[in-house]
Amino acid sequence: MTYQILVAVDDSPQAMAAVEHAITHYPDGDITLLSVIEYTEKKTSLKRGGRGRDEGWYAAEREAAEDLLDEAADLAADHDVEVSTAIEDGSPSTAILEFVDDHDIDIIVMGFRKRSPTGKALFGSTAQDVLLSTDCPVVTVPKDS
Numbered sequence: 001m002t003y004q005i006l007v008a009v010d011d012s013p014q015a016m017a018a019v020e021h022a023i024t025h026y027p028d029g030d031i032t033l034l035s036v037i038e039y040t041e042k043k044t045s046l047k048r049g050g051r052g053r054d055e056g057w058y059a060a061e062r063e064a065a066e067d068l069l070d071e072a073a074d075l076a077a078d079h080d081v082e083v084s085t086a087i088e089d090g091s092p093s094t095a096i097l098e099f100v101d102d103h104d105i106d107i108i109v110m111g112f113r114k115r116s117p118t119g120k121a122l123f124g125s126t127a128q129d130v131l132l133s134t135d136c137p138v139v140t141v142p143k144d145s
Helices: 013-025 057-078 092-102 125-133
Strands: 004-008 030-037 083-089 107-111 138-141
Touching: 004 013, 004 092, 013 030, 013 057, 013 107, 013 138, 030 057, 030 092, 057 083, 083 092, 092 107, 092 125, 107 125, 125 138
Parallel strands: 004 030, 004 107, 030 083, 107 138
Antiparallel strands: none
């Protein structure tokens, strides 16, 4: 059985650690790298270019997401692992959960941050939302893994 692996990718070091984890631990899986463009009404107002327009905020965010996914795909290629990429719009946790359901994902891999000064690992809101809202196994990867 080939596992369907989803790796949530943003511009954090933890996300790149998650990519590294997925390509080294699941090299034979069907790995999809997903970046989510988070938007709000304020960010997508017509004064800022609006969502779906060729110029403005959304176009810049989409280009940044494409660059990020290219970087992550290059990392996979350096390990001779093929990956596919996807970009979704909306709330990151909602978009991840919908992608999992729509694509029959078997395992989610995502980064998380340690937030307290005593070193207790607390999940960021996206990782926590995903972890608590899915029946799919979730592998969380710290930056220094």
